[in-house]
Amino acid sequence: MENGRKALVTGGAGFLGSHLVRALLADGWQVAAMDSLLTGNTDNIDEFAGNPSFEFIKHDVTEPYDGPWNLIANLACPASPPRYQADPVHTWETSVLGALNAARLARKNGATLFHASTSEVYGDPEIHPQTESYWGHVNCNGVRSCYDEGKRAAETLLADFRRQYGLDVRMVRFFNTYGPAMDPEDGRVVTNMIIAALRGRDIPVYGDGTQTRSFQYASDAIEAVMRLIRKPREEIDAFCAAKKLSVPVFNIGNPGEFTINELADLVLREIPGTGSKTVNMPLPGDDPKRRRPDISLAGELLGWKPVVPLSEGLPRTIEYFKAKCL
Amino acid sequence: MENGRKALVTGGAGFLGSHLVRALLADGWQVAAMDSLLTGNTDNIDEFAGNPSFEFIKHDVTEPYDGPWNLIANLACPASPPRYQADPVHTWETSVLGALNAARLARKNGATLFHASTSEVYGDPEIHPQTESYWGHVNCNGVRSCYDEGKRAAETLLADFRRQYGLDVRMVRFFNTYGPAMDPEDGRVVTNMIIAALRGRDIPVYGDGTQTRSFQYASDAIEAVMRLIRKPREEIDAFCAAKKLSVPVFNIGNPGEFTINELADLVLREIPGTGSKTVNMPLPGDDPKRRRPDISLAGELLGWKPVVPLSEGLPRTIEYFKAKCL
Numbered sequence: 001m002e003n004g005r006k007a008l009v010t011g012g013a014g015f016l017g018s019h020l021v022r023a024l025l026a027d028g029w030q031v032a033a034m035d036s037l038l039t040g041n042t043d044n045i046d047e048f049a050g051n052p053s054f055e056f057i058k059h060d061v062t063e064p065y066d067g068p069w070n071l072i073a074n075l076a077c078p079a080s081p082p083r084y085q086a087d088p089v090h091t092w093e094t095s096v097l098g099a100l101n102a103a104r105l106a107r108k109n110g111a112t113l114f115h116a117s118t119s120e121v122y123g124d125p126e127i128h129p130q131t132e133s134y135w136g137h138v139n140c141n142g143v144r145s146c147y148d149e150g151k152r153a154a155e156t157l158l159a160d161f162r163r164q165y166g167l168d169v170r171m172v173r174f175f176n177t178y179g180p181a182m183d184p185e186d187g188r189v190v191t192n193m194i195i196a197a198l199r200g201r202d203i204p205v206y207g208d209g210t211q212t213r214s215f216q217y218a219s220d221a222i223e224a225v226m227r228l229i230r231k232p233r234e235e236i237d238a239f240c241a242a243k244k245l246s247v248p249v250f251n252i253g254n255p256g257e258f259t260i261n262e263l264a265d266l267v268l269r270e271i272p273g274t275g276s277k278t279v280n281m282p283l284p285g286d287d288p289k290r291r292r293p294d295i296s297l298a299g300e301l302l303g304w305k306p307v308v309p310l311s312e313g314l315p316r317t318i319e320y321f322k323a324k325c326l
Numbered sequence: 327m328e329n330g331r332k333a334l335v336t337g338g339a340g341f342l343g344s345h346l347v348r349a350l351l352a353d354g355w356q357v358a359a360m361d362s363l364l365t366g367n368t369d370n371i372d373e374f375a376g377n378p379s380f381e382f383i384k385h386d387v388t389e390p391y392d393g394p395w396n397l398i399a400n401l402a403c404p405a406s407p408p409r410y411q412a413d414p415v416h417t418w419e420t421s422v423l424g425a426l427n428a429a430r431l432a433r434k435n436g437a438t439l440f441h442a443s444t445s446e447v448y449g450d451p452e453i454h455p456q457t458e459s460y461w462g463h464v465n466c467n468g469v470r471s472c473y474d475e476g477k478r479a480a481e482t483l484l485a486d487f488r489r490q491y492g493l494d495v496r497m498v499r500f501f502n503t504y505g506p507a508m509d510p511e512d513g514r515v516v517t518n519m520i521i522a523a524l525r526g527r528d529i530p531v532y533g534d535g536t537q538t539r540s541f542q543y544a545s546d547a548i549e550a551v552m553r554l555i556r557k558p559r560e561e562i563d564a565f566c567a568a569k570k571l572s573v574p575v576f577n578i579g580n581p582g583e584f585t586i587n588e589l590a591d592l593v594l595r596e597i598p599g600t601g602s603k604t605v606n607m608p609l610p611g612d613d614p615k616r617r618r619p620d621i622s623l624a625g626e627l628l629g630w631k632p633v634v635p636l637s638e639g640l641p642r643t644i645e646y647f648k649a650k651c652l
Contacts, residue, residue, distance in 0.1 A: 088486040096422055096479060121466060139461050140447060140478040141485035141573045152466040153422060153479035159467035160414040247467045 005029045008069040010061050010098065011076035013040030015181045016116065016174070019222045020073055021045060025053055027226065032067065036060040038090075039078045043324075044181045061098035062090070066105060071229065073114040074102040077151070081144065081284065082187030088146035095150030096157075103161045103169075112168040114229055117155050117249060119175040119291055120148045129294040132173070132249055143284075159247040168233050172225060175253025175293045179218030179313060180320035190215065190314075193264055194321050197271040207283035209261035212290045216254035217313030220306035224252045227302040239301050253293035254306040266310065270318055331355045334395040336387050336424065337402035339366030341507045342442065342500070345548045346399055347371060351379055353552065358393065362386035364416075365404045369650075370507045387424035388416070392431060397555065399440040400428040403477070407470065407610065408513030414472035421476030422483075429487045429495075438494040440555055443481050443575060445501040445617055446474045455618040458499070458575055469610075485573040494559050498551060501579025501619045505544030505639060506646035516541065516640075519590055520647050523597040533609035535587035538616045542580035543639035546632035550578045553628040565627050579619035580632040592636065596644055 007024050011017035012033025017040065024031045025048065033045055034057045048054040059065055061076045077094045078084040084091040099115065106113040122130045123138030138148050161167040178190040185191075189206075196203045228236075228250070236248050258266075264278045299305055333350050337343035338359025343366065350357045351374065359371055360383045374380040385391055387402045403420045404410040410417040425441065432439040448456045449464030464474050487493040504516040511517075515532075522529045554562075554576070562574050584592075590604045625631055 087490070089483065089490055092479070092483050092486060093426070096483075097426075100419070100423075123461070135449070135463055135465050137461055137463075141481050141575065143489075143572075145482040146486050149475075149479050149482040153418070153475050153482075155467050156471040156475040156479075157415065157418050157422075160418060160472050163469075164413070164415055246469075249467065 004070065006069045007071040007073060008032045008034060008067060009073045009075060010034045010102065011040060013037060013042055013045050013056070014075060015044070015183065016177060016218060016221060017075040018044035018181050019218050020075065020225060021048065021054070023222050023226050025051065029053070029071070032057055032069065034059050034061065034065065035076070039083050039183060039186070041183065061101055062093045064101050064104070068109070070109060070111045071114065072102050072106045072111050073229070074098060075116040077147070079118070080186035080188045084147045085143060091146040092150045095147065095154050099154035099157050103158055103167065107161065107165055107167050112170065112229070112233070113158065114225065115154065115158055115169065115171045117171050117173045118151050119173050119251070119253065119293065120144070121152045121155060121173060122291065123148055125291060128290060129255060129292040130251065131294045132245070132251055132297055155249065162247055169247065170228050170236065171247065171249040172228065172252040173249060174221060175216055175251065175291065176213050177216045177218055177221045177253070179317050181218070182317070184321060184325050189213065189260060189263065190317065193267045194271070194318055195325060197267050197274055197276045198321060198326060200274040200276055202279040203264050203267065203276055204281045205260055205264055205278045206281050208280065209264065209278070210259050212257045212259050212292065213263070214254050214257055214292050215263070215310050215313070216252070216306055217308035220254065220308050221252055224298060224302060224304045227304055231302070236301070243297070250298040250301065251293040251295050252298055253295060255293055255295060256310065257292050258310065266314055270315055330396070332395045333397040333399060334358045334360060334393060335399045335401060336360045336428065337366060339363060339368055339371050339382070340401060341370070341509065342503065342544065342547060343401040344370035344507050345544050346401065346551060347374065347380070349548050349552050351377065355379070355397070358383055358395065360385050360387065360391065361402070365409050365509060365512070367509065387427055388419040390427050390430070394435070396435060396437045397440065398428050398432045398437050399555070400424060401442040403473070405444070406512040406514045410473045411469060417472040418476040421473065421480050425480035425483050429484055429493065433487065433491055433493050438496065438555070438559070439484065440551065441480065441484055441495065441497045443497050443499045444477050445499050445577070445579065445619065446470070447478045447481060447499060448617065449474055451617060454616060455581060455620040456577065457620045458571070458577055458623055481575065488573055495573065496554050496562065497573065497575040498554065498578040499575060500547060501542055501577065501617065502539050503542045503544055503547045503579070505643050507544070508643070510647060510651050515539065515586060515589065516643065519593040520597070520644055521651060523593050523600055523602045524647060524652060526600040526602055528605040529590050529593065529602055530607045531586055531590055531604045532607050534606065535590065535604070536585050538583045538585050538618065539589070540580050540583055540618050541589070541636050541639070542578070542632055543634035546580065546634050547578055550624060550628060550630045553630055557628070562627070569623070576624040576627065577619040577621050578624055579621060581619055581621060582636065583618050584636065592640055596641055
């Protein structure tokens with residue numbers, strides 16, 4: 001595999017997608033970034049222009065595609081509620097048809113398929129922290145379902161491609177992740193708060209702000225993905241057999257739990273003197289009240305754990321947004 | 327609409343599909359039955375051959391289709407675990423792509439879309455009986471997920487087609503239904519037991535037989551569907567608004583609860599003198615331990631309730647299988 005390591009990253013102009021492109025290039029892969037640019041942005045991949053190992057393909061993964069890749073990393077999907085709720089049918093199609101098109105090509109190529117799932121498959125969980133074996137608590141026809149159920153159905157399909165066709169499928173469930181390359185307008189809590197504070201506007205806090213989130217810095221997430229991609233398949237299969245896992249899917253997140261109010265306080269401390277203050281807003285439909293990953297499985301298989309605390313990652317992210325948006 | 331009432335029934339050569347074809351023909355519709363014949367059987371629709379209001383279209387709903395229908399009734403999907411687990415990827419595709427293809431055509435035609443969902447969207451439920459507002463308890467990457475999650479993702483898509491495009495979507499969640507036209511080899515509990523008893527073989531009881539099921543006779547299910555199809559859209563929309571339902575989806579089943587052991591006793595009583603006896607077998611993966619519908623919503627909207635008890639429906643079904651299989 002040292003010769004001809006060709007990777008496709010769908011959603012490659014997106015937040016985590018562009019970080020993965022960078023990591024794969026650094027690791028010696030030839031990398032194609034595919035993106036519809038509906039939520040991705042070429043700003044995130046401009047730095048790779050002129051790199052002979054890199055190419056950009058503008059394409060929507062809801063339509064079939066073809067190419068010689070032996071690694072397909074499927075990260076294409078709008079991931080923030082305002083973005084994925086802007087066109088719910090297309091969000092569902094991106095998740096569901098995107099997984100199907102990736103799986104069919106990976107099967108044809110005998111390629112490895114890395115798939116980015118999400119903590120949203122747990123919905124509004126009834127156990128804390130969430131382990132991968134938890135089935136979740138998800139509304140299948142609410143306003144978040146296009147994303148949550150779309151992502152669940154993608155996992156279902158890929159688990160069956162592995163069982164039925166022996167496809168080398170590797171999945172992670174990303175919990176809240178933040179960092180440079182985030183879309184300033186994605187409407188997620190970290191970007192919302194930073195952008196509001198930088199612009200001296202009030203910081204929106206949905207509900208009473210006591211709901212908790214875990215915040216993972218992007219480099220921690222990408223390190224986990226690279227370790228999972230590098231792992232020989234036999235080791236993954238043996239690990240799944242030993243742990244009685246029906247499919248290799250791993251929580252990737254930072255277990256450090258913060259309330260939304262604590263996050264707001266931290267943002268206000270890091271961006272002083274703007275006159276911003278928090279203001280409470282109504283909680284949107286089906287918003288999960290609490291979510292925190294159990295990452296022991298990923299730790300055991302990959303020797304991985306997050307190393308960037310919020311107190312380090314948040315200032316770095318603020319620097320990024322200052323440069324981009326001010 | 328009295329002129330040109332053209333209906334498509336996908337899965338029209340299947341168990342419930344063929345009953346719906348008969349009911350629609352009797353109601354004055356022109357009816358096309360579409361079926362891949364992977365689990366459907368032309369035996370179920372032979373009686374309509376020569377009827378100028380009927381046509382059969384051999385087609386797999388995972389591929390797009392077109393036609394002038396103003397009602398699309400989407401019932402295509404293998405529904406018994408042995409059938410749907412024979413090719414899990416295709417089962418997922420049938421549910422997911424089948425819903426997408428039906429929805430796209432219904433939108434193009436401005437047609438009504440009736441969709442057959444299932445009690446399996448509740449998985450292994452933690453509340454009894456199940457109301458439509460219950461989110462369910464479902465494994466998204468187990469051996470039943472191709473059906474359960476495929477059906478959930480179909481509901482998700484159709485709910486969004488209604489919200490986003492105003493599509494006239496009407497869904498039911500069928501609980502266990504039985505009756506003439508069932509596939510004798512579908513591996514479901516009622517057919518398994520009847521066929522075993524008719525052939526003098528042991529009756530398989532999975533687990534200890536104390537898990538319960540509700541059994542709905544086919545004519546009761548079809549009566550509910552016809553009432554839902556005949557309902558003016560404005561009444562359905564008003565009902566949903568009054569009840570704060572995000573989408574019109576209704577449990578359709580018989581709340582009478584029987585243990586698997588009670589069902590076996592009833593079958594043995596109705597088919598005496600064959601020397602059959604029950605024999606316990608291991609419970610398959612993710613088998614739900616209990617399921618029972620709350621049908622008050624359907625009762626209120628449709629003035630419907632099941633009227634055929636198991637003590638009537640079972641002998642009629644046994645007569646059907648005697649004629650077909652002996």
